[in-house]
């Protein structure tokens with residue numbers, strides 16, 4: 001059996017550094033056997049690189065055998081394409097950076113089986129932020145403290161402190177008012193892409209203040225569904241899709257919709273490199289811009305202070321956003337989406353890539369906002385997040401004619 005290794009990270013670990021070191025010419029202590037061997041990276045980052053190449057230069061490295069672009073594939077499809085590419089090219093070892101993120105349970109199980117088979121002939125190094133993701137055949141463990149790799153004997157040495165919030169959710173400067181009790185309504189909505197059916201006669205009603213979790217396996221159409229709700233998908237035209245009381249295509253303003261919705265997905269944080277203070281980042285959530293281009297008012301500064309105090313960052317208010325760790329960036333961006341108390345808050349796989357401690361903190365903030373605000377929430381997740389307390393679950397279940405919806 002090869003000497004497979006697992007490296008436990010928290011959101012303060014320098015993942016980029018360790019990935020570079022593992023794949024570079026001078027591997028870190030304990031990994032000297034990697035020297036002069038061919039390593040490949042299985043990660044979201046590698047996928048983003050291929051998507052970027054596709055968009056800029058039309059390069060179709062991972063999608064040579066299909067007409068579909070990598071960008072429009074579901075997360076599961078993208079990961080399968082990357083794994084196939086790595087296996088085709090042959091590697092002596094693979095660095096797996098949180099390989100199960102964004103994957104549904106059955107795809108995770110399938111990937112675990114494939115990795116167990118690959119492990120017979122290829123050395124695997126798993127980087128993981130969630131302890132439950134550990135591949136069962138790995139026996140050698142490390143903890144990544146910043147850039148320092150510390151060997152540990154067992155997973156029990158990974159201790160997570162669970163923090164909570166004290167204080168209340170700050171009220172908005174002005175509350176959006178809406179007459180309708182029904183915020184979003186899809187009636188018999190079907191969507192297909194190039195003859196491939198995705199959504200099959202979906203009925204879903206989201207009312208004021210409701211807290212929903214949206215579930216569904218990879219490729220079941222969750223992102224497609226969200227793009228219908230936010231009014232961005234042109235396939236919404238000609239269908240019975242009502243957004244804030246208005247039929248899609250009846251002259252509704254996309255800006256008016258956006259103003260009253262809050263949206264957060266990790267891609268917004270992970271690719272954001274602007275030089276803004278976190279205080280300004282938060283206030284920008286009131287103006288629907290990233291960063292702040294006008295002088296904030298006294299009331300806005302006060303509100304930002306209350307939010308920063310709540311999420312434990314008031315002492316560091318002048319720090320630049322990009323200097324924060326991943327978990328704190330997520331909290332800031334989530335608070336930024338919440339600060340205006342949107343009528344509907346959409347969180348698209350918001351805990352992907354977070355370690356156990358930060359995921360629990362994030363979930364606690366969402367639960368608290370659900371309890372203390374009047375906003376409706378749609379939380380999309382593959383993992384059943386421990387502690388999340390939605391009132392309702394809407395599940396997309398794939399079928400021959402696309403996914404049907406089931407309410408729980």
Ligand SMILES: Nc1ncnc2c1ncn2[C@@H]1O[C@H](COP(=O)(O)OP(=O)(O)OP(=O)(O)O)[C@@H](O)[C@H]1O
Nearest residue numbers: 072073074075076193198218219220221222223224
């Ligand atoms: N613009 C498009 N052109 C062609 N196919 C598309 C397009 N957008 C989405 N699809 C396909 O529609 C299906 C549903 O994709 P969608 O991204 O909505 O699924 P999902 O449930 O969000 O998946 P995941 O959880 O993996 O992100 C997938 O098979 C995807 O490949």
